[in-house]
Amino acid sequence: MHVDKHLVDAELAHITIAEVQNEHSGAFEEITLDPVKVAHREDVTEALNFAKTSHWDTNTDTDPDVCGYLSNHCVRTRHQSSQKCLPSFAMERFPKLDSSIRGDSCGGNTIFSYQFTKYDTAKHDKLTWEGFRMEVPCSTSIYGTGENTGGLLLNEMADYGPHEHSESYDQRRGIDKKTGKPIPEPPAKHYPRPRNNAICWNTDAVFCDESFESMYQSHPWVLLVKEDGSALGVFVDSTYRTVIHLCKEGSLIYLYFLSEAPKGAPPVYLFPAQTPQRVLQELSTFTGYMKLPPKWALGYQQCRYSYYPDTTVKKVAKTFREKKIPCDVIWMDIHYMDEYKCFTFDKAHFPDPKALNTYLHDNGFKSVWMLDPGIKLLDGYSVYDSGTQGNHWITLKEGNKTPAVGKVWPGKTVFPDFLKQETREWWGDLFKEYMGTGIDGVWNDMNEISSFQDGNSIPQYSYHHADEDLGGPDPNTRYHNVYGMMMAKASYDGIQKADNNKRPFVLTRANFMGGQRYAAMWTGDNTSSWSHLHFSIPMVLNMGLSAQPFAGVDIGGFFENASASLYARWVGIGALLPFARGHSCDGTADHEPWSFGKQTEDTCRRAIERRYRLLPYFYTCFHEASKTGLPVARPVFFTDPTDTSLRAIDDAFVIGEDILVQAFTTPAKEESCVLPAKYQWRKMFILDDPNERSDADLPDLYQRSGSIIPVGPLVQFVDDESSHELDLYVFLGEDGEATGKMYDDAGEGYAYQSGDFAMFEFHAQKSNGEVTVTSKQTGGVFTSPYSLVRVHVVVQEEKQSKVFHSLEFVATFSV
Structure with a gap:
């Protein structure tokens, strides 16, 4: 049973790979593939548009259980030193071997070109890697991999070679030739990536730039968009370190996906669709949807490392209101804590956190407070004591209760094993008193795990005692990439446990596929x-x-x-x-x-x-x-x-x-x-x-054109009741029509799940010299607070406006 499948609530069929025993370190062996399983769905024929050897042809008569063949284009990974002390790998491509096509052919067309390889790095870290290759035309647009520094398109990574870091690159990047440092204000907006790899290994990527292969989050996923706009998503369902490598050869781009695979090759899921939008909808169905956040979380928010003491927090909040700059949230970084101990408050700088939160609430602010995973190793500290008593720490090795010790802000620290349900419940119980001070949201930082020691994290072979339904106990190499997500889940559940009438708000720095279910994220x-x-x-x-x-x-x-x-x-x-x-x-x-x-x-x-x-x-x-x-x-x-x-x-x-x-x-x-x-x-x-x-x-x-956009009143915070005005901007399309919609609810709590929401739909139609605009509530029973509605119709840059005192109306404009 794959932990990865459970972590993302996977339900689709996956590629299966026969195990091959490789007794020779560094040697390659081909692995025979069973047919690729593409889930039956309405867009399944779009899978056939992708992954030909050199061209794409739709073959709608082919059964959706698509077959493939081995290309014998071997890939090897090896460790490479990194000046930035980050995980880094070099990739070597070997020439194709003479070989006939293997496997079935579908309708006379080769459907997939890939190969799984198995490479035992016994001379290095004794890790087994498995991977596959896809090849697509250079006209394919490549996106995804989640958090990735650089431009939007990933295609340029395929252009980079071992000797590409040249003077021309420095000039484009804006490097001062004398100092070797970046020019403060680069001369152009394009910053090419000097790398071929995106490595899925959650990393505290301090001082990152476009050369960094690993970032704070891991998303072993790419979105491929064909010239005609059809698309394919590829998700390697592995929580282990995974390398996505791009290179170009002739008219083709090769994408290599390699993952540490001590338990066998991971499942790979394909998401074919007519549009990239449809691919994302399929992916979200697969990995889960984000929860509707509290409306205040959509407001502007202000933070600093750190605002302290509490008088500084009040001063910042007061200045926003005095200067009439809208703001909804003030954030507390680690300096609010007593010696950086989580769930504590510095008595000198934050003597009464409940009173501080009351002050913020009275002035229209919410507060979000930081919680790191590093728990100070200190007898007598209640969180450490209860965590030790409950065996809630990541341990040094299997069968050993000795915790893995890191070094973070409080000094020596231990780390909750969020892969255990019991640990997540213990963590959630700590929120009752904590949230009782009036805290509105929680910020999870440093949860890659980041630690100020060799490797910038805890040892890779530290041990997680994960629940069986998540895959069971295993080393950190397996669970490192999902640790931050599982911490976010524990925090999300903890907020709900403290007050089940609140929509939890959690911000996380580290995350994985599916983490949108529990937290917002920043880069x-x-x-x-x-x-x-x-x-x-x-x-x-x-x-x-x-x-x-x-x-x-x-x-x-x-x-x-x-x-x-x-x-x-x-x-x-x-x-x-x-x-x-x-x-x-x-x-x-x-x-x-x-x-x-x-x-x-x-x-x-x-x-x-x-x-x-x-x-x-x-x-x-x-x-x-x-x-x-x-x-x-x-x-x-x-x-x-x-x-x-x-x-x-x-x-x-x-x-x-x-x-x-x-x-x-x-x-x-x-x-x-x-x-x-x-x-x-x-x-x-x-x-x-x-x-x-x-x-x-x-x-x-x-x-x-063709849209109707709702624009609200100017307020200083989301719950500001000083105005209930709404403007609707109507911009007709070439066909003389426009549509729009607006969703609303109380902005907090869960009544909307029982129908206490409002969905309004807007429609405008031009006919016989008139434009008719209608607004109607088409869903829910929530009463919208907007009591004055201005409708603006723009035709040939001329704007006409009318005012109504209800959000349900029919308006006619002469044009």
Whole structure:
């Protein structure tokens, strides 16, 4: 039984590989494959469009149980030293061997070209690796792998060779020839990856750049999009270290998937569909959907490592309100703790956390507090004592109760074994008193596991006493990549246990496929640089393309000091990403919206006000994500997957289906907007502030033709009851029609699951010189709070408006 299948609630059939005993270290042996099983579904024939040896032809008469053949294109992995002390592997391709096609042929067409190989690295770490190869035309667009620094498209990784790190690369990257260091403001927005690999091994990727092969999260998944817009998802269902390697040969790109496999080759799942959107829906059905978050989690959020003492927290909150910059959440980093001990409070700096949370609540704020997995090894510390008594720690080895000891912020630490149900329940019980102080959400950090010792983590062969339904006890090599996800699950369940009327909010740094069920995620410790500003967009987009809709970045950059222009630009973009939180490191300059002078403060206010006015639209997108798995922030090519000119755009993104955000990620605003030709697009200005039109640091917003977008009132926080106004912006398509929808509920609790929600559908139709706009509640019994509705119809750049006092109406406009 595969642990991986249980961890992602897998239900589909998978590739099976016959075990082969390899007695020769470093030798290769072919493994005979059973037929590839592609699940029966309405789009199954699309599987036949992919993975030919050199071309794709649809063969609709072929049975969906697709057969394949061995290509004899062997792959070997070997350990390679890394100056950054991160897991790194080099890949060697061996020439093809003379061999006839093996296995069945389907309709005369070769369906799949792959090979599983088995390589025993006995001379190294005595690890067994298994993998397979796919080959696709170079015209295929490749995305995914979850968290991946660099641009949106992964294809450039196939171009990189052993001698590619040359002067030309340095010039493109913006490297100072004299110092060898990056130029502070790179001259271009394109930062090529100097690597072929994406390695799934959760890593504390401090000071990461586009060269890093491993990041904080692991997603052994790629999305392949064909020229005609049809798509295929490939998921290697392995929690072990997995390498995704790209290389190019002639007109083909080869994708190698290799995984540590001491228990045999992992299952591989294929998701064929007519569109990439459909692939993501299938993947989310497979791995699970994100839960609808509390509405306050969609607001703007402010953090720092760290705000302390509590008087500083109050000052930050007070300044947001005084300056009328909307904000919903203030975050507490580790300095609130007593000597960095989890579930404790520093009596000097945070003497009364309940009173602090009451102050924040009274002023319209929620609070999120950090919990790391590292528990201080200290007799007399109640969490350590109860964890030891219950045998809740990861141990040094099998059959030994001695805990694996790391070194994190509190010094010597031990780590809960979240692969055990008993441990997760013990962790959840700790939340009752903790959440009783008024804490609203929890932040799980350092859960890769990160430890300040050799390897930057606990020993790989530390032992997890996992439950049998998760695969049973095994070393950390098997469970390392899912540790953060299981911690997030334990925290999610703990919040529910403390108050089952609250929708849990958890933010996690480490994650795995399926982790969207328990937590939002962010991309980790970035740097205040123009390159990292640019990476904010493609990194969040590729997270969404890996079924992780609720994702964001440290707005402004975590390390180093942002300039005023960089910070303003970052808030403008970051405020429109699914998760919007400003964050900065201890020892850096202040990075609040008012920290860089009045001009930057005004830009930040406008940027955040945009988010709050778009909250009805955002909440509708989050509701859709919770039902379908579709991302909230989507790549531009989603507007027309058949338009190949859109495939590489990563300085723009689309919120839902209808709002395109054109960002500017270079100092000189060199980007040129490429609007998808399938639709017409009109610039959106949604603030009463006339300077929104002239503010050069704000991204441009465009509304898609054929859409109706709900825009809410300008409020200072989500639960602000000062206004109940709603604007509907109607932009007719070429066919004279427009549609839209809006979801709403109480924003907290679970009454919506019993029908206490409202779904409104909007429709506009032009006929005989008139435009008729209708709004109707089509689902739920929730009474929407909006008591004044303004309807704006735009025809040939002319806007007409009418006012209604109900969200159900029929309006007629003469045009």
